[in-house]
Amino acid sequence: MNNTNLQNSTANIDFEFDKQHIWHPYTSMSNAAKVTGVHSANGCELTLSDGQVVIDGTSSWWACIHGYNRPEIIDAMQHQLSTLSHVMFGGITHAPAVNLCKRLVDMTSPKLTKVFLADSGSIAVEVAMKMAMQYWQGRNKPQKQQLLTVKRGYHGDTFAAMSVCDPDNGMHTMFGDAVTEQLFAPAPQSEFNQALVSGDTDELEAILIANHHKIAAIIIEPIMQAAGGMHFYSAEYLVALRALCDKYQVLLILDEIATGFGRIGKLFAYEYSNIEADILCLGKALTGGYISLAATICSDEVAKGISDSPAGVFMHGPTFMGNPLACAAADASLRILQSGDWQQQVTQIETQMKHELAEAIEYEHVKNVRVLGSVGVIEMDSAINTGALQQAFIELGVWIRPFGNVIYITPPYSISSAQLTTLTNAMKTIAADITQEQSSADTFSNG
Numbered sequence: 001m002n003n004t005n006l007q008n009s010t011a012n013i014d015f016e017f018d019k020q021h022i023w024h025p026y027t028s029m030s031n032a033a034k035v036t037g038v039h040s041a042n043g044c045e046l047t048l049s050d051g052q053v054v055i056d057g058t059s060s061w062w063a064c065i066h067g068y069n070r071p072e073i074i075d076a077m078q079h080q081l082s083t084l085s086h087v088m089f090g091g092i093t094h095a096p097a098v099n100l101c102k103r104l105v106d107m108t109s110p111k112l113t114k115v116f117l118a119d120s121g122s123i124a125v126e127v128a129m130k131m132a133m134q135y136w137q138g139r140n141k142p143q144k145q146q147l148l149t150v151k152r153g154y155h156g157d158t159f160a161a162m163s164v165c166d167p168d169n170g171m172h173t174m175f176g177d178a179v180t181e182q183l184f185a186p187a188p189q190s191e192f193n194q195a196l197v198s199g200d201t202d203e204l205e206a207i208l209i210a211n212h213h214k215i216a217a218i219i220i221e222p223i224m225q226a227a228g229g230m231h232f233y234s235a236e237y238l239v240a241l242r243a244l245c246d247k248y249q250v251l252l253i254l255d256e257i258a259t260g261f262g263r264i265g266k267l268f269a270y271e272y273s274n275i276e277a278d279i280l281c282l283g284k285a286l287t288g289g290y291i292s293l294a295a296t297i298c299s300d301e302v303a304k305g306i307s308d309s310p311a312g313v314f315m316h317g318p319t320f321m322g323n324p325l326a327c328a329a330a331d332a333s334l335r336i337l338q339s340g341d342w343q344q345q346v347t348q349i350e351t352q353m354k355h356e357l358a359e360a361i362e363y364e365h366v367k368n369v370r371v372l373g374s375v376g377v378i379e380m381d382s383a384i385n386t387g388a389l390q391q392a393f394i395e396l397g398v399w400i401r402p403f404g405n406v407i408y409i410t411p412p413y414s415i416s417s418a419q420l421t422t423l424t425n426a427m428k429t430i431a432a433d434i435t436q437e438q439s440s441a442d443t444f445s446n447g
């Protein structure tokens with residue numbers, strides 16, 4: 001697009017209308033947060049509506065792992081768009097869904113064989129919870145309908161997903177009785193790459209001992225609790241969790257919506273532990289960030305239990321289930337992943353971030369600096385005012401969106417070394433500049 005067109009379309013963003021009429025994630029309509037206009041994107045860069053180019057440190061919330069405008073994904077989508085953009089999935093199938101699900105069954109652990117295509121991450125979590133509940137109905141234990149999870153988790157914004165989000169900082173209190181009461185154990189304390197701290201699963205086991213007769217499943221984000229503050233925990237914790245699930249006969253649901261597809265150094269985070277889930281949730285990077293799609297994959301045993309339940313069928317079927325356009329994008333994105341380049345890219349990003357971010361630990365208000373795979377985190381000693389800092393990041397030429405007390409980046413795997421340095425420099429500049437007055441309470445969310 002030439003410059004004249006860019007200027008025309010700039011004039012076309014009606015910011016005042018946006019402010020008056022359009023909700024953005026986790027915002028107020030009476031006190032609208034400032035929004036930045038984006039005109040286009042290419043590679044790892046966003047072109048803002050005023051013409052400024054910034055490096056994207058977020059991959060559009062974990063999703064855009066291969067960068068914007070990847071010809072392989074665009075070609076696959078354009079071909080699909082002109083062949084079959086959408087058709088109902090009830091009683092119908094198509095190659096994009098079949099091809100994608102073949103790859104998903106291949107890529108994930110052997111036990112995971114039955115794929116449910118959902119519209120978004122939150123829905124994939126709803127589907128996983130329903131699967132677990134229907135499974136026990138089919139195993140003559142209909143009282144096993146509750147979920148057990150750990151604190152500091154985040155699993156989405158719909159009602160069932162909210163019920164397993166962190167009970168203290170999540171959305172439980174806001175919606176009162178409408179949010180199903182679930183069971184919560186303490187968040188894992190054992191650090192990543194370290195042994196299980198003695199006693200770390202004791203409270204969880206005590207809850208299982210007292211309640212296993214009514215627990216359908218444990219749900220957890222493996223290795224990294226993302227929206228709950230970007231904490232990395234020990235793989236041995238997952239091993240212990242799997243053993244407890246087996247011992248007390250509850251299913252294990254792994255929510256890999258943020259961690260899946262290479263983000264933290266393994267194709268799936270559970271690979272750090274060699275355990276298998278009974279049900280796995282995928283989303284965010286599934287389509288390479290081009291269009292919404294998610295998936296819930298379960299074992300043969302879970303699928304059989306659902307068939308044996310009174311309903312005899314799995315009771316879920318969204319209108320846009322298996323959308324061909326989204327499946328074609330996901331299939332193309334997974335094809336890029338399967339070429340294997342991501343592994344070296346993520347390792348390089350990790351090495352460079354470790355090197356460049358390390359010095360930030362010396363700054364006055366920095367509490368912790370940590371890196372795993374392509375996730376780089378500077379944790380401050382108190383909450384950050386995201387709104388106030390957004391413009392400062394843009395002035396430094398980057399798009400980075402802190403939340404809670406963390407400044408973090410999750411860049412596209414295709415980022416260049418020079419672009420990554422610009423991102424880490426911006427993180428350090430802001431972290432060094434933050435004074436207590438700039439901090440303010442922020443909501444708990446990936447917003």
Ligand SMILES: *Cc1c(COP(=O)(O)O)cnc(C)c1O
Pocket residue numbers: 120121122123125154155156157221226227255256257258283284446
């Ligand atoms: C983002 C996220 C979700 C919710 O996905 P949406 O597509 O936003 O509904 C669920 N679980 C985890 C771990 C996530 O990071």
